[in-house]
Amino acid sequence: MLNYFLKRFLQSVLVMIIVAFVSFSLFNFVGDPVNNMVGQEASDERREEIRDKLGINDPIYIQFFNFVGNSVQGNFGISYQLKRPVSVLIAERMPATLELVFVSALLAIISGVILGVYTGINRDTFLSNVILVISLAGVSLPTFIIGIMLIYLFSVILGVLPSFGRGEVTDIGFWSTGFLTLSGLKALILPSVTLSLFQMTYVIRLVRAEMMEILQTDYIKFAKARGIKKNIINYKHALKNGLIPVITITGINIGTLIAFSIITETVFQWPGMGSLFINAVYFVDIPIMSAYMIMVAFIFVMINFIVDITYYFIDPRIRIKEENS
């Protein structure tokens, strides 16, 4: 068991080192960082002084160690474009993204499971077919088009929901939340629905397939033969096992939601990390880009690590395979 965890852990560390190296190279080999800090008039001595201070004259491996050390402490340098420390910028914008992702994940999983169970149990009914056709269309609908359509319907035509921003936010220490005000909650509706739709279609298909498979198994047939009520079979015996893959897929979903939040945040001008990143790409603001890369990679690696460990406990096949090897 320990062996398995250690292997996964080392793999995660390796990924982080690769990502750190890529963003380190970006920092060092793209453009001249000194030029980005001083004006045209700076003398050569002044430039050399800054070089020494930044440690650019050190050997590469020492620079890399310093970079990793700084990153671990959350020190990512100063944004070229906004002239403020990247760590402060990210800390400011993190709550917005995490709240959006959290609400979307809840929406996607709850509605996905309900619809998936329904379509899995009631196959070939009219409503099931409608749900499946919509979910297929959902895969072909790019996130930004869903967002634009929702804005047009609810903000432009009906005028009931705001189309941009977070509304009023309340500061609780280091965290600014939109959950506590009415305008904050209203502002959350459209972006979170937009973000969750794609994931929801995914959950529907997964749960549906799982339910259909379980309803064919022997223990369900046996339960039927014993004359147990249909509802109890469906919702007590079948559903319990049908939800196992949902637990593990949730982790991966959160990663995908963070990636897709970049799009949603741009459409709704949501002041989160995604819109910060897209602006950084647009203006080639390397400190923000590399910080975002490291942050997101870290979140992904963490999630995957947790998912792998959960699998180990839930799925006996992996345990047996690992113990035999």
Added chain:
Amino acid sequence: MIGKMINKIYDTDIGYSFFNSKIAIISSSIFLIIFLCSFLAEIVAPYDPFDPLNISLMDAFIPPVWSEGGNANFFLGTDQQGRDMFSTMIYGSRISLIVGFSSIIFAMILGVSLGITAGYIGGRYETIVMRLTDVQLTIPSILMALLVDGIARAIISKSMHDEMAIYVLIFAIGISEWPQFARVTRASTLVEKNKEYISASKIIGLSNILIMFKHILPNILRPILVIATIGLALAIITESTLSFLGVGIPPTTPSLGTLIRFGNNFLFSGEWWITFFPAIFLVILALSINLLGDWMRDALNPKLKKR
């Protein structure tokens, strides 16, 4: 002659399944129409939207023909620069299709050659390639494409951006999609390589490269084709998303995503058609490819023969 050919296609199992599936026929015809229109844009489109002679700011913001103030010269209306919507969409879909096809071919070449060699050679090389796909598959392809695009932007100087944008996009999207191909190819290669005809080829002394690409590859084309079709829809959506975010195709040669990006600015002032038509066009394009891919996956998979 053509009748004979159709009969011949009809006799194959895929052909039979194709002609008996309404969804396959409809979606492939829609895709074919869009493909031909964009390919023959110079003939199909009523105006050349990139020729300044055809553009007049006086014609800007004309709504579609059926709404009030419409102009019969511009069936779907005009955009903020007075360009005919229909023509810009046709030209835009051409860019979207070029990027989509090129990036999926790039991903296919990379993924298939890595996958087939990994499956055939095995050993440590296989482990490394498969670990790479594992790592990359945990990152959503849109994020991967964004990161590669961002890095490329940092490396290429600003003045070169717009000229290089299309190649950067093809590279970024291609890189983000190769692991799917590598996985499927490797899995199929593992099955094929233990069959008798491969042992026979080895015994008569054929080179490994010949065995891999001439004997194994033709036998594992079916699953690769399915991945390529679904991947094409994904590549087109990724391209339009990046263009919508402003880091894709520049506005000088707009793709569908770029058109939607600019149209989006006029949504609130009531000029809905500038966003709406390119968006619908993109959805129809992606949906037709996805439906085709869905059909193909079922038709090429003997396990899924209809109950």
